Amino acid sequence: MMFEAAKKVGVNDRDKLRRLPMEQQQSLQMQAGTQISLMTEDVVIVDTHAFISTPAGFYPGLPEYVLKTIRPSNFVSVTAMPEEIYNRRMNDPTRRRDIISISAIKREMDVQNAMLSTCSVLSGSPLKSVMNGEGKVQEAAQSVIDAIGL
Numbered sequence: 001m002m003f004e005a006a007k008k009v010g011v012n013d014r015d016k017l018r019r020l021p022m023e024q025q026q027s028l029q030m031q032a033g034t035q036i037s038l039m040t041e042d043v044v045i046v047d048t049h050a051f052i053s054t055p056a057g058f059y060p061g062l063p064e065y066v067l068k069t070i071r072p073s074n075f076v077s078v079t080a081m082p083e084e085i086y087n088r089r090m091n092d093p094t095r096r097r098d099i100i101s102i103s104a105i106k107r108e109m110d111v112q113n114a115m116l117s118t119c120s121v122l123s124g125s126p127l128k129s130v131m132n133g134e135g136k137v138q139e140a141a142q143s144v145i146d147a148i149g150l
Helices: 002-007 014-019 022-037 064-070 082-090 102-123 137-147
Strands: 051-054 057-060 075-079 127-131
Touching: 002 014, 002 022, 014 022, 014 051, 022 051, 022 064, 051 102, 057 102, 064 102, 075 102, 075 137, 082 102, 102 127, 127 137
Parallel strands: 075 127
Antiparallel strands: 051 057
16 A cells, blocks of 8 residues: 555655655555555455664554554564575565675564564554465465464
């Protein structure tokens, strides 16, 4: 949703989203949060990032004002081993990713855990971590379904 809103203001590459001025990122987050809050389906799965790596530092993917707007019932963190994440990023021709080391990925994973733990505390919603090992997407998907009680 954020990328679709960003396209309307001339952003045509999803990897450029994190380089937008912070105020513009916040506005896009709020637009997406408002759209999500208006959904009437019984189950809405929001696929987002726990944080955005910006020139100013790590910015929360779900800041408090968005949490209050969407009122999540569950958080599921889908992750993998740092080496797998590194290989996936380096071998993804569809994205323009920054070159990053495995130790930096480990630091990002720590930031992700801190951000999601905070979201869980602020919203009073449970947090489950799901491993998405190489070639194990079906198992990961089943774990997500189990975590949200479907």
